[in-house]
Amino acid sequence: MAILIDKNTKLVVQGITGKQGRFHAQQMIEYGTNVVGGVRAGKGGEWVLGKPVFDTVKAAREATGANCSIIYVPAEGAADAILEAVDAEVELIVCITERIPIQDMMKVRAILDHSKSRLLGANCPGLLTPGQSKVGIMPGYIATPGPVGVVSKSGTLTYEAVYALTQRGIGQTTCVGIGGDPINGTSFLDVLQMFEEDPNTEKVVLIGEIGGTDEQKAADFIDKHMTKPVVAFIAGQRAPEGKTMGHAGALVEGNVGTAAEKIEKLKSVGVKVAAYPEQIPDLIMQ
Amino acid sequence: MNLHEYQAKLRFAEFGIPVPRGKVAFNANEAYEIAKELGGVTVVKAQVHAGGRGKAGGVKVAKTPEDAREHASKILGMNIKGHTVNKVLVDPGANIKGEIYLAVTNDRAARKPLIMASAEGGMDIEEVNRVSPEKIVRVHVDPLIGLRGYQITELASGINLPHDLWKQFEKIAMGLYNCYVGSDATLCEINPLAVVEEYGQTILKALDGKMTIDGNGLGRHPELETLRDTSEEPQEEITARESDLSYVKLDGQIGCMVNGAGLAMATMDMTAHFGEQYGIGPANFLDVGGGADPDQVAAALRIILSDKNVKAILINIFGGITRCDDVARGIITAMSEVPTQLPIIVRLIGTNQEEGLAIINSANLTNMTGAKTLYEAAQKAVEAVRGAK
Ligand SMILES: Nc1ncnc2c1ncn2[C@@H]1O[C@H](COP(=O)(O)OP(=O)(O)OP(=O)(O)O)[C@@H](O)[C@H]1O
Ligand SMILES: [Mg+2]
Numbered sequence: 001m002a003i004l005i006d007k008n009t010k011l012v013v014q015g016i017t018g019k020q021g022r023f024h025a026q027q028m029i030e031y032g033t034n035v036v037g038g039v040r041a042g043k044g045g046e047w048v049l050g051k052p053v054f055d056t057v058k059a060a061r062e063a064t065g066a067n068c069s070i071i072y073v074p075a076e077g078a079a080d081a082i083l084e085a086v087d088a089e090v091e092l093i094v095c096i097t098e099r100i101p102i103q104d105m106m107k108v109r110a111i112l113d114h115s116k117s118r119l120l121g122a123n124c125p126g127l128l129t130p131g132q133s134k135v136g137i138m139p140g141y142i143a144t145p146g147p148v149g150v151v152s153k154s155g156t157l158t159y160e161a162v163y164a165l166t167q168r169g170i171g172q173t174t175c176v177g178i179g180g181d182p183i184n185g186t187s188f189l190d191v192l193q194m195f196e197e198d199p200n201t202e203k204v205v206l207i208g209e210i211g212g213t214d215e216q217k218a219a220d221f222i223d224k225h226m227t228k229p230v231v232a233f234i235a236g237q238r239a240p241e242g243k244t245m246g247h248a249g250a251l252v253e254g255n256v257g258t259a260a261e262k263i264e265k266l267k268s269v270g271v272k273v274a275a276y277p278e279q280i281p282d283l284i285m286q
Numbered sequence: 287m288n289l290h291e292y293q294a295k296l297r298f299a300e301f302g303i304p305v306p307r308g309k310v311a312f313n314a315n316e317a318y319e320i321a322k323e324l325g326g327v328t329v330v331k332a333q334v335h336a337g338g339r340g341k342a343g344g345v346k347v348a349k350t351p352e353d354a355r356e357h358a359s360k361i362l363g364m365n366i367k368g369h370t371v372n373k374v375l376v377d378p379g380a381n382i383k384g385e386i387y388l389a390v391t392n393d394r395a396a397r398k399p400l401i402m403a404s405a406e407g408g409m410d411i412e413e414v415n416r417v418s419p420e421k422i423v424r425v426h427v428d429p430l431i432g433l434r435g436y437q438i439t440e441l442a443s444g445i446n447l448p449h450d451l452w453k454q455f456e457k458i459a460m461g462l463y464n465c466y467v468g469s470d471a472t473l474c475e476i477n478p479l480a481v482v483e484e485y486g487q488t489i490l491k492a493l494d495g496k497m498t499i500d501g502n503g504l505g506r507h508p509e510l511e512t513l514r515d516t517s518e519e520p521q522e523e524i525t526a527r528e529s530d531l532s533y534v535k536l537d538g539q540i541g542c543m544v545n546g547a548g549l550a551m552a553t554m555d556m557t558a559h560f561g562e563q564y565g566i567g568p569a570n571f572l573d574v575g576g577g578a579d580p581d582q583v584a585a586a587l588r589i590i591l592s593d594k595n596v597k598a599i600l601i602n603i604f605g606g607i608t609r610c611d612d613v614a615r616g617i618i619t620a621m622s623e624v625p626t627q628l629p630i631i632v633r634l635i636g637t638n639q640e641e642g643l644a645i646i647n648s649a650n651l652t653n654m655t656g657a658k659t660l661y662e663a664a665q666k667a668v669e670a671v672r673g674a675k
Binding site for chain 2: 027075076098099100101102103104105106107109110111139142152153154155156157158159160163180182183207209210212213233235236237238239240243244245246247248249250259275276277278
């Protein structure tokens with residue numbers, strides 16, 4: 001068992017003919033993900049990596065029965081790509097693209113709220129259910145099957161934590177990157193709830209960062225609804241106020257969204273907070 | 287990206303919002319000339335990317351052109367919250383009867399635009415928000431529908447605006463919302479939206495303007511990109527943006543180059559974790575981004591090396607979308623273009639890590655050390671700075 005994706009996931013790659021789309025489609029296929037096709041308007045009928053390319057997501061879905069899509073489309077067209085996948089009623093849409101304008105995401109989010117689809121991201125590394133399926137850009141070899149669920153706003157910092165767990169022999173149910181944008185499709189709260197309900201997940205790692213109040217809301221949820229232990233790490237303790245630290249969402253505004261505030265709130269509900277990423281396995285084993 | 291007050295007000299005017307017809311001066315004589323041309327009382331206002339200019343003495347009323355010259359000479363060169371004033375706006379003085387606050391911004395938690403108004407606008411709005419937040423009326427806008435007339439009514443009646451000003455207010459609120467959408471802004475603020483007596487009439491006028499543009503939306507607004515004031519940013523941050531890197535200058539000694547924002551923050555935190563007791567910390571935040579290519583990595587190294595405080599460099603790359611062989615080639619290219627004797631600690635791990643490490647090793651650079659973990663890399667960087675002291 002796992003959350004969101006498993007060996008039955010049928011994936012279509014939006015933007016499969018681009019450099020990044022192609023490279024990562026190849027990596028996903030090698031990992032064992034069931035990639036059933038790609039989408040690129042104007043290239044329908046072609047083949048990439050032995051997979052059929054379609055002009056639209058709808059056509060791809062009809063022909064292949066895909067239930068998941070991943071987006072490697074440049075920022076200008078990414079919101080459009082998400083909306084196309086929503087319109088085609090794809091169940092899970094994963095958007096890797098970074099730098100989508102926030103007003104586009106507000107509209108996308110408003111439409112998602114009344115749709116059958118779930119969006120992960122944008123500006124995220126995707127997700128990985130070790131040994132079953134990888135949808136995104138996480139390096140597959142860092143993860144191994146096991147009982148820990150991982151959820152994170154960051155890309156490479158997630159790899160860091162997952163790799164540290166794997167090296168200590170602690171496997172994962174699913175590793176989920178929700179992305180670092182201020183407005184995204186899936187929140188910490190959504191994923192925590194899924195891990196709480198997943199019978200194979202015994203413990204959870206949450207990796208947050210400065211900016212916004214998602215981690216604080218996650219703490220409230222953990223306090224009220226979670227029976228499984230959670231270990232957290234929050235990046236950006238040395239971030240100056242008013243400066244965007246790479247992720248559009250990583251911004252301390254006034255005194256809202258500081259690492260200290262989040263760490264304190266998480267600790268107050270019994271979450272163990274690691275001082276640095278490589279300490280996460282120690283806290284998980286305690 | 288922040289706009290100056292004069293730039294924001296020009297943008298507001300394009301959306302039908304009444305603003306004063308002032309001009310910008312770069313020296314005291316220009317201020318004198320503008321004040322003379324405007325005639326009557328004028329206001330001299332510092333143009334810097336900092337709030338609270340009025341309270342800092344950056345906004346002064348001038349009765350005569352000579353006064354305007356006098357004020358301008360004092361305000362120019364003034365330091366407001368770390369920003370040096372190098373231009374002033376000279377606006378005609380207004381006969382103010384009341385000050386309203388009106389703003390549109392993103393409400394991150396609600397995932398919607400938020401429009402706010404208060405009858406108690408002016409320089410103490412932060413205080414109003416702190417002490418009596420109920421005096422600020424807040425209305426969320428559905429981004430798919432846009433701002434509707436009834437919502438503006440809600441604002442106008444919520445702040446007890448006299449009925450005879452409603453028509454003007456509606457036009458201004460709608461204009462401000464359209465400006466926010468049409469500029470990919472994250473903030474459009476008028477404070478004060480003043481109730482002004484002019485030629486025997488009562489009108490609403492935007493005496494101050496503030497706009498912040500979403501950097502990710504700038505591509506759609508080339509006309510706004512030209513308004514960027516690079517004199518307000520550290521040189522390194524400008525160079526970084528031109529190379530598509532995200533960089534924030536800090537005041538430590540360890541130059542950090544990392545891929546991914548979260549890991550870059552964690553790396554900063556780690557250097558401080560080990561270095562704090564010796565007064566050592568990160569010199570910068572630098573994310574070489576998802577698909578960093580050799581040119582970008584080289585540009586990143588050049589930016590780090592241009593900071594004279596840097597005594598050691600920590601390169602921490604965990605390859606996901608970024609491939610370690612690309613990064614390694616970038617490091618070698620940069621080293622040949624910008625040679626340095628500074629100690630460099632490199633940690634490469636992830637996609638194509640063997641190829642990456644092979645490229646680094648075959649280059650035989652003596653000041654470069656490898657590290658296996660982030661913990662080890664940060665410790666080595668702190669040691670290197672201590673050795674250099
Ligand atoms: N043209 C004008 N005529 C008369 N008074 C003015 C004029 N412009 C500004 N003022 C007065 O000066 C005060 C401060 O000006 P302004 O709002 O532009 O700066 P500020 O709010 O202090 O700056 P910041 O936006 O940096 O916080 C206003 O609240 C208003 O009372
Ligand atoms: Mg003001």
